[in-house]
Amino acid sequence: MTPVEQLADVAPEPGVSKPDPILVVDDVSRAFGGLKAVDVDHLEVQRGVITALIGPNGAGKTTFFNLLTGFDQPDSGTAVFDGEIASGKSSHELARKGMVRTFQLTKALTKLSVVENMKLGATHQRGEHFFAALVSPLWNAQERDIESRADALLERFKLDHMRDEYAGTMSGGQRKLLEMARSLMADPTLVMLDEPMAGVNPALTQSLLEHVKSLRHEGITVMFVEHDMDVVRDISDWVVVMAEGQIIAEGPPDTIGSNQQVIDAYLGSHHDSALDLDAGLLDEEKP
Amino acid sequence: MSLAAIDWGFILTQSVTQAFDFNAVVYALAAIGLNIHFGYAGLLNFGQVGFVAMGAYGMGLSITLWQLNPFLAVVVGMIFAAIFALILGLPTLRLRSDYLAIVTIAAAEIVRLIARSTVMRPITRGAEGLNEFIGPFRDLSPFSPGQIYGIGPIEWRGSQFFAVVVGWILVALSLLLVAQLMRSPWGRVVKAIREDEDAARALGKNAYWYKLQALILGGVIGGLGGMVQALGNATVQPDFFVAPLTFFFWLVLILGGVGRVWAPVFGAVVYWFMITFIQNTGRQLVDEGLIPTSIMDTSQIDQIRFWIVGAALALLMVFRPQGFFGSREEMALDAR
Numbered sequence A: 001m002t003p004v005e006q007l008a009d010v011a012p013e014p015g016v017s018k019p020d021p022i023l024v025v026d027d028v029s030r031a032f033g034g035l036k037a038v039d040v041d042h043l044e045v046q047r048g049v050i051t052a053l054i055g056p057n058g059a060g061k062t063t064f065f066n067l068l069t070g071f072d073q074p075d076s077g078t079a080v081f082d083g084e085i086a087s088g089k090s091s092h093e094l095a096r097k098g099m100v101r102t103f104q105l106t107k108a109l110t111k112l113s114v115v116e117n118m119k120l121g122a123t124h125q126r127g128e129h130f131f132a133a134l135v136s137p138l139w140n141a142q143e144r145d146i147e148s149r150a151d152a153l154l155e156r157f158k159l160d161h162m163r164d165e166y167a168g169t170m171s172g173g174q175r176k177l178l179e180m181a182r183s184l185m186a187d188p189t190l191v192m193l194d195e196p197m198a199g200v201n202p203a204l205t206q207s208l209l210e211h212v213k214s215l216r217h218e219g220i221t222v223m224f225v226e227h228d229m230d231v232v233r234d235i236s237d238w239v240v241v242m243a244e245g246q247i248i249a250e251g252p253p254d255t256i257g258s259n260q261q262v263i264d265a266y267l268g269s270h271h272d273s274a275l276d277l278d279a280g281l282l283d284e285e286k287p
Numbered sequence B: 001m002s003l004a005a006i007d008w009g010f011i012l013t014q015s016v017t018q019a020f021d022f023n024a025v026v027y028a029l030a031a032i033g034l035n036i037h038f039g040y041a042g043l044l045n046f047g048q049v050g051f052v053a054m055g056a057y058g059m060g061l062s063i064t065l066w067q068l069n070p071f072l073a074v075v076v077g078m079i080f081a082a083i084f085a086l087i088l089g090l091p092t093l094r095l096r097s098d099y100l101a102i103v104t105i106a107a108a109e110i111v112r113l114i115a116r117s118t119v120m121r122p123i124t125r126g127a128e129g130l131n132e133f134i135g136p137f138r139d140l141s142p143f144s145p146g147q148i149y150g151i152g153p154i155e156w157r158g159s160q161f162f163a164v165v166v167g168w169i170l171v172a173l174s175l176l177l178v179a180q181l182m183r184s185p186w187g188r189v190v191k192a193i194r195e196d197e198d199a200a201r202a203l204g205k206n207a208y209w210y211k212l213q214a215l216i217l218g219g220v221i222g223g224l225g226g227m228v229q230a231l232g233n234a235t236v237q238p239d240f241f242v243a244p245l246t247f248f249f250w251l252v253l254i255l256g257g258v259g260r261v262w263a264p265v266f267g268a269v270v271y272w273f274m275i276t277f278i279q280n281t282g283r284q285l286v287d288e289g290l291i292p293t294s295i296m297d298t299s300q301i302d303q304i305r306f307w308i309v310g311a312a313l314a315l316l317m318v319f320r321p322q323g324f325f326g327s328r329e330e331m332a333l334d335a336r
Ligand SMILES: Nc1ncnc2c1ncn2[C@@H]1O[C@H](COP(=O)(O)OP(=O)(O)OP(=O)(O)O)[C@@H](O)[C@H]1O
Pocket: A032, A035, A037, A055, A056, A057, A058, A059, A060, A061, A062, A063, A064, A104, A287
């Protein structure tokens, strides 16, 4: 049974357990002053599928990502990634273990060339050690390997024509592409994409979506934050809904829109009609 | 009273000599260190003179206090600078970049004040400074102290020529080191951290550790500058290491162009040429009566040359903000 098929038997309830979770979160909370930005009782993320994390602005999605990836530390609770305790670990350690993220506000390294940006993503580089760096023969061969991997990915993301340009000369959408391609250089087992399509033009969105789907084929688990419900329905296998820091619903993408709690969270508690996703009601939540 | 009386040959010889003298080497090494800090790793160090002092005192004390041999003394000087980097970096490099900047300004002054304090007199000889360390180095020197060495009209006494030669060798080695590091994956990580530390961390790079390495490396190279100063002046005095010196190192770096391997050396040479040229020309103009003493006398030239250098730097920033070697293209990326 494929990971996606396994999800068919999972009940659409918040905090439900999955057959093969890569990430298990327990009681994770984070408060900013009096505001509880994240307060998650239990969440499991199925291995090998695409999970969407949705929720209104300020729901705590980015904060939750920060907590999981070591960019922020939770006030309480634990996260287990691939069988190992992840909470308390620093961001670079988690990245080396295969949990690689991108940022809502893109972080292209503007004064490095596009291909250098890509090469940076590769982990376990011998030439990154100070003394080894002084002796080129120790890392030349590996560097060539990394470079050909980088070139292959650039081609796949249709960025090869910008290979030697400064990343700072790229458009916003191209930077999103670069950041995603760069994260793949790190050979991740779990990629966490924070609004990968935000600000990307529709034509480019389509190709980004194809790339995200192709990750699933390679056995990479994807968790991504997205506001556009069309996108969510198109590529995700499972949807997790966050509101006011809590997980309020989970389920397959085609039924999540009719969940009363989700409707309440997005529109206030006085609506009773199912969300008209095609009309793009949720799009209004876009920043 | 005429322009013809001005001895341009003398002025040029003086200026070129100063441009390649050991003082220029001290500035070049300190600025190479700053270039690693700021140009490549994005660290704001406003106390580079503290590292220079640590190098000089480490080397001097190794001989006056512990009677080590000169080669070990140089190693100890480097270790002193590295320890200074650890003291400054360990607590601050996890925080925002401003914290390092604040701490370095204060720390450099603390080094100087401790070295010249009365309690430290038995060790550092207070304000008088260290002198006796120079003997073992003189013994190493292939040049006889009294003799004149040089190329054409550019001449040094044997005692100082040793510092000049050793100094330029150190500059060459430092440049090779920087060039190699910055084309290696290590350099790529360091530059990435300069651009965006979080992006580097998200890709598995331990930003804190790399910043610490960069701080140590740039500090140790600054420390070598301190040792060249000690050799050239045959003394290590606390009041050489005053806070404004750091800003001259910055000037030299910005003049050359931040983040370029060669730039700090070029900046140091041009700076010392300009300073000497202005000073000598001004002095002769006053002596010849071409500038009346009611406007300026010779004793004021020392101050006025800095005004002129300051004005020149301001003009450079207007017309060539990237410095001589910097890249305008890179600079334009900041505006996007
Ligand atoms: N560093 C911080 N200090 C104080 N409050 C914060 C901080 N970061 C986030 N918050 C607050 O936590 C809440 C959740 O923010 P978060 O950025 O996680 O939302 P989000 O779900 O990612 O929203 P969006 O969809 O707009 O990106 C918000 O109310 C925000 O104001």
